[in-house]
Amino acid sequence: MRIGIITDIHANRHALETVLRVLDAERVDFVACLGDIVGYGGEPEICCSLVRRYADITVLGNHDAAVARRMAYGYYRESARDALDLHRKLLSEENLKWLSELPYQARHEDILFSHGMPPDPEEFEYLFALEQMGVMVDDFEAQARVTFVGHSHLCKSFDFDADGAREILRTRFSLQPDRKYIISAGSVGQPRDYDARACCGIYDTDEGAFRYVRLDYDVESAARSIIEAKLSPAFGRRLFLGV
Numbered sequence: 001m002r003i004g005i006i007t008d009i010h011a012n013r014h015a016l017e018t019v020l021r022v023l024d025a026e027r028v029d030f031v032a033c034l035g036d037i038v039g040y041g042g043e044p045e046i047c048c049s050l051v052r053r054y055a056d057i058t059v060l061g062n063h064d065a066a067v068a069r070r071m072a073y074g075y076y077r078e079s080a081r082d083a084l085d086l087h088r089k090l091l092s093e094e095n096l097k098w099l100s101e102l103p104y105q106a107r108h109e110d111i112l113f114s115h116g117m118p119p120d121p122e123e124f125e126y127l128f129a130l131e132q133m134g135v136m137v138d139d140f141e142a143q144a145r146v147t148f149v150g151h152s153h154l155c156k157s158f159d160f161d162a163d164g165a166r167e168i169l170r171t172r173f174s175l176q177p178d179r180k181y182i183i184s185a186g187s188v189g190q191p192r193d194y195d196a197r198a199c200c201g202i203y204d205t206d207e208g209a210f211r212y213v214r215l216d217y218d219v220e221s222a223a224r225s226i227i228e229a230k231l232s233p234a235f236g237r238r239l240f241l242g243v
Helices: 013-025 044-054 062-067 076-088 091-100 130-138 220-226 231-242
Strands: 001-005 030-033 105-108 111-113 148-149 154-160 164-168 173-174 180-185 196-204 210-214
Touching: 001 013, 001 180, 013 044, 013 180, 013 196, 013 210, 013 220, 030 105, 044 076, 044 091, 062 076, 062 091, 062 210, 130 154, 130 164, 130 180, 180 196, 180 210, 220 231
Parallel strands: 001 030, 111 148, 148 180
Antiparallel strands: 001 196, 105 111, 154 164, 154 180, 173 210, 196 210
């Protein structure tokens, strides 16, 4: 089975449509969305509808939870709060209901899908660095064979066993049978690794291999949609920089 991994779309229709076209061309069998479909961008309604149409599994992101009023977001900066408030007004009742019912985590066979790191998905903890892997190592037996997370907007991969963890510094790699993996799948709609291209992942369970896929898309139109929605222009500028 070939699984397409998408996450952190952030209402960027242009990036999402580009990614979905490539996943179609790659003939993936299954699509998993790791959350944050809304927030920051200009087109939340169509992004929710596209994810509902294409994804076989979708889990809740923190921006999704905020829009659906499943968490407080008063501590977000003002521009981010404004985007969430606007998105709630722009979303149909059907899509709001869908967001309100998304799970924090989902499993498919020996794979766990989550927005933030386990074991507490409701805390929406970022995965940034090797030093954070202690919780996974200490609870090695309870971990899924492969865990996919979003939230950080970074391409970060780690393998681990009961003795320790290692960061994988490659954009494609084979999975070893005696180790487990946690993979942060980047961001479709708002990359933050100084690469403006949209990012998704493909995991081939038969070959035991994963790869990141980076794609050029119409950044200018995505930025224009943010301006037209009267959101902070900074959300549009950052798309060009990948930050």
